[in-house]
Amino acid sequence: MTKQKILIARATFPDLLARLESQFEVESNQADEIFSAQTLQEKMRDKDAVMVTASEAISAALIATSPRLKAICNIAVGYNNIDVAAATAAGIMVTNTPDVLNETTADFGWALLMATARRITEAEHWLRAGHWDKWRYDAFLGADLHGSTLGIIGMGRIGQAIARRSMGFDMRVRYHNRSPLTPQQEAHANAAAYRSKEALLREADHVVLVLPYSAATHHTIGAAELALMKPSATLVNIARGGIVDDVALIAALRTGRVAAAGLDVFEHEPALHPDFLTLSNVVLTPHIASASAPTRRAMVQCATDNLLAALAGRIPPNCLNPESITNNH
Numbered sequence: 001m002t003k004q005k006i007l008i009a010r011a012t013f014p015d016l017l018a019r020l021e022s023q024f025e026v027e028s029n030q031a032d033e034i035f036s037a038q039t040l041q042e043k044m045r046d047k048d049a050v051m052v053t054a055s056e057a058i059s060a061a062l063i064a065t066s067p068r069l070k071a072i073c074n075i076a077v078g079y080n081n082i083d084v085a086a087a088t089a090a091g092i093m094v095t096n097t098p099d100v101l102n103e104t105t106a107d108f109g110w111a112l113l114m115a116t117a118r119r120i121t122e123a124e125h126w127l128r129a130g131h132w133d134k135w136r137y138d139a140f141l142g143a144d145l146h147g148s149t150l151g152i153i154g155m156g157r158i159g160q161a162i163a164r165r166s167m168g169f170d171m172r173v174r175y176h177n178r179s180p181l182t183p184q185q186e187a188h189a190n191a192a193a194y195r196s197k198e199a200l201l202r203e204a205d206h207v208v209l210v211l212p213y214s215a216a217t218h219h220t221i222g223a224a225e226l227a228l229m230k231p232s233a234t235l236v237n238i239a240r241g242g243i244v245d246d247v248a249l250i251a252a253l254r255t256g257r258v259a260a261a262g263l264d265v266f267e268h269e270p271a272l273h274p275d276f277l278t279l280s281n282v283v284l285t286p287h288i289a290s291a292s293a294p295t296r297r298a299m300v301q302c303a304t305d306n307l308l309a310a311l312a313g314r315i316p317p318n319c320l321n322p323e324s325i326t327n328n329h
């Protein structure tokens, strides 16, 4: 029997790749080249399934020229890189990797929040540059986390994990979400209280963004929203580029309209707006919130399980569009 053909679009853990190679005809990319849309189109043309990351845009046009495709397996919880509606119409299952990254990503949200509020990277750069010749009472004064009000926009599984961690810091939690949590969920999330976006921005000392990106959430934080925040506030984005208007944020950081920002994601990543690099009150990381060794392995494992199920004719554990089955070719 001829083996099914799959494309693993980016470099991955060799042992997990070997598992797939034992079962399928695999085209891999261990050199980790970034494929253009045209190259991706050529490579997907004869494939039964493809495993991608959030960096690969799987458009309706790519789907239309991949007649054998049965599954698109994302190695990410966010899936705004995939045209799910087009995949559904074409009878192609789309999967993501939820849950396995919740705690790791929540940990990182805290790391970024603390580094930003307490100016850790700014202070380290100064020290490394050889400026430290005496202690000063007012060197690198930051904002307190303990006892403050934490605002979380996007209160899904990761948002709730961030809220739970705030108990240890005696914080009040306010959240905004498409729909309010149940009273039990709110109780588990450090007695989080629902607020409108505007009320949350006015009230919070620290705002963390953990919402999915879509046309509806584009520029959730722009100039008008930044103007509502306390001048002493910290903004952290571990969600997606495009949720924050980077140009508006740069202006707010420059003028002191907000005190500081911690950013793991950017509008045109991996390209950064160059002005970010000129600001000392921003902590910049290269989209690594889920990057712990066990979690990245778990994400690839999860995507692999999804792919194996789809190509065995089953509905994968993390299928985002089970209704695609009825359109199956």
Ligand code: 8YV
Residues within 6 Å of the ligand: 052, 053, 054, 055, 075, 076, 077, 078, 079, 101, 239, 289, 290
């Ligand atoms: C991914 C992420 O590692 O899961 C997500 O949505 O943003 C990250 O955890 C990254 O997007 C690569 O796919």
